[in-house]
Amino acid sequence: MEKTMRAVVTHGIHDYRLEQVPVLQPGPGELLVQVEACGICAGDLKAFMGGERFWGGSEFAPYVEPPCIPGHEFIGRVAQVGAGYDGPFQVGDRVTSEQIVPCGTCAYCKRGLYWMCEPHNVYGFKHYLNGGFAEYMIFPRQARVFAVPEQMALEDALLIEPFACAMHGVDRARIEKGDVVVISGAGTLGLGMIPYARRFAPAKIIALDLKEERLALARRQGADLALNPAQDDVSAQVMALSQGCGCDVYIEVAGHPQSVLQGLQLIRKKGRFVEFSVFGEKTTCDWSLIGDAKELDLYGSSLSPECFPKTIAGIADGSLPTAGVVTHILQLEDFEEAFRIAAQGGIKVALRP
Incomplete structure (x- = not known):
């Protein structure tokens, strides 16, 4: 040794x-x-x-x-x-x-x-x-x-580790059949969330990112739509898919203040907002959107409790795809x-x- x-x-x-x-x-x-x-x-x-x-x-x-x-x-x-x-x-x-x-x-x-x-x-x-x-x-x-x-x-x-974290973040969202789900950030966490979220039978999974190569991977991972907020009218497309109400679930994994503010606008009343990012700068928002205006459920997500065995099995059997x-x-x-x-x-x- x-x-x-x-x-x-x-x-x-x-x-x-x-x-x-x-x-x-x-x-x-x-x-x-x-x-x-x-x-x-x-x-x-x-x-x-x-x-x-x-x-x-x-x-x-x-x-x-x-x-x-x-x-x-x-x-x-x-x-x-x-x-x-x-x-x-x-x-x-x-x-x-x-x-x-x-x-x-x-x-x-x-x-x-x-x-x-x-x-x-x-x-x-x-x-x-x-x-x-x-x-x-x-x-x-x-x-x-x-x-x-x-x-x-x-x-x-x-x-294994980042996809296990992704699994915990999706579990926190309590996705239901027929939900419109927005995942903001198609880095490793977001790409791991997409196929796992699909297991809960949402109506649509919409991935957001500023980089086209990441959006291409998001589509391959199973996103129904992959949009660039700098180029696409994300709000119009989300509203069109949700009877004008907004998404049911917004999962923030971009780690940028603008992604948080975007989510508070896109999410419907009584929606579920999951935050799983480490920020390099502080984020401020109008908290009346969370309370009086929309009565949102806010969930933090940290690490990957009890998710390693399921993640290892999912990667091994291909249900959590990893290519690229x-x-x-x-x-x-x-x-x-x-x-x-x-x-x-x-x-x-x-x-x-």
Whole structure:
């Protein structure tokens, strides 16, 4: 076993460095995992760019605690098991883990809401919980670990974590048969939401994005309409499909303030608005639209509780299609280029050690 490894290390905003760091040894009940690849999340990108949500500000305490190794969308193989490990995995098994490692003792964990765990330890943001932009990483004893099928292509396996998040966001929307559903943002999350939302028999699924290549993928994923708000009269088309009322469900995954405001206009009275984005800037709106004018149901969505097994099965059997969603896989030493591609519109960009 190597004593050191290559890893991308966060030191500060725009200050990420490729370094040679020690390979940690697994403690009691832990797994040492050799990373196969790790995707770049929008959250990773916004942390790199200095988003207040990650580095603290007037409303947020700092979430990133450097030095740390980013990355929470990883696939790997068990390289070593710690003393006393009594789980189902052994050396050589292909595995992944949910992005959060719940403490098991806080009030949320005790209520079964482990994804809302008070310490909220997500891989890649804390110096004591390093992520997958490295050759090796540790899965702690409390990690929620799942087997990844050997025959699953890497490009497919890389979508387990984001598609599991997409599944949770759709579940929060409580889509009903005959609903008109708008999904704003045809990045990885939006593209994962479209085929899963189809399972609930909506009348129409309308995908929105500003990039034509993403809209083309949205159509391939099963969207009935794929519209560009900068070119198409989205409001007119949504109203035409909904007897002039507006969409029943609006799921916001673009992460842009204008997408939020657009949704509040497009959604019908008594509609359901789901927010699943990390924003780089603050968003303001007329809250009377939410209350007095429309009496909307607002749902936040975070992470992917209980969704990994269903997502792995859906990717494996093809019911959650993945073709074309992973657009770039670069080597670890090319992380700066990978971040640049992700910032300029690459859909799912990943790093491979």
